[in-house]
Amino acid sequence: MDENRDLVSTMRVESFCSPMDVIATSAEPLADAASRMRFNDVGCVPVIDGGRLTGILTERDLARAVADGVDPRVMVVADYMSAQPIVVDADATVREATRVMIDAGIRHLPVLEKGRMVGIMSMRDILAELLWANVLPANRTGDE
């Protein structure tokens, strides 16, 4: 069990981050990006302008827009996205990426290789891997 856990935690994030098929651009209306997220059932989209990652738009940001009561057809993605998002290098280990997410209180992490975005990793991906590797503690005595 511990061997499996080491195996998962030392994996490079690149090997199991999800490719990003759904994206947004910073100048489009917030309503359009929100509809795309809902249609594709994703909790966050990277904001890509001219091939570069300029931000990330999450459900958290959209909740902020609802709380502010703004018109999502007038507001654009740039108004509510998190600019300069926290990212992780493709060479980082799962262990490092997990630490970053917990410390920052975020669930999604764009994965960059030589400055280019190659995917996104989420807490959900990590838990799926741990479940598959059978390293989650089933009970207190079986732990550690």
Next chain:
Amino acid sequence: MIAMRALRARDIMSAPVVGVRWDASVPDIVSTMRRHAISGVPVLDEFGLLCGIVTEANILEKEAGPGGLTELSYRRDGRRDPALARQAGSTAEEIMVHNVVTATADAHVRELARTMVRCGINRIPILDGENLVGIVTRADILAMFDRTPFELLADVRAVLSEELRMDPDRFEIVVVNAVVQIRGHVDADEDIRLIETFVGRVDGVSRVDTSHLESTESRGALR
């Protein structure tokens, strides 16, 4: 007079709620979350009442502890850190967050969104008395962004009849891209202002166009 045709928790909440028992193991919780594609679940006690919430972050926090995925930085003063306490557990009860922010089914969606932002939380269980009747997540809040023109039209008609006591059939109402255009005649200028105010408060309406709405009062003054 509080008159708003605003979306409430009951309109968008997920029900029945996916929950886990207080004694569910971590793999069971993770499996449940995966099966339903959710990032957190309410924890129910032996009477089926809400006693906490477990999130992906809670579980990974535990995995981040000693012997887990990462080394956790301990507090230097040696005081008990709630995060560290949670990480020692391996059942729902032991890792869950106890202080859960809840709301009733009457709560306005915008108020729920404010609470989520203020408290930094992802989901709000909806209670009827002590009973868990639903849950509103950030994803549910997104429903605010794409209400169909039919839903908006129905709400606009309801506002006119129920709150302004005007027969909606007197008007021609067109909804395009969240702009509501109302054509027809009213008696007083005041009515136009009332329509603009009340219809403008309908969730999902960005603007009320009354440029084609005529009042008998104004017409009389012009003569």
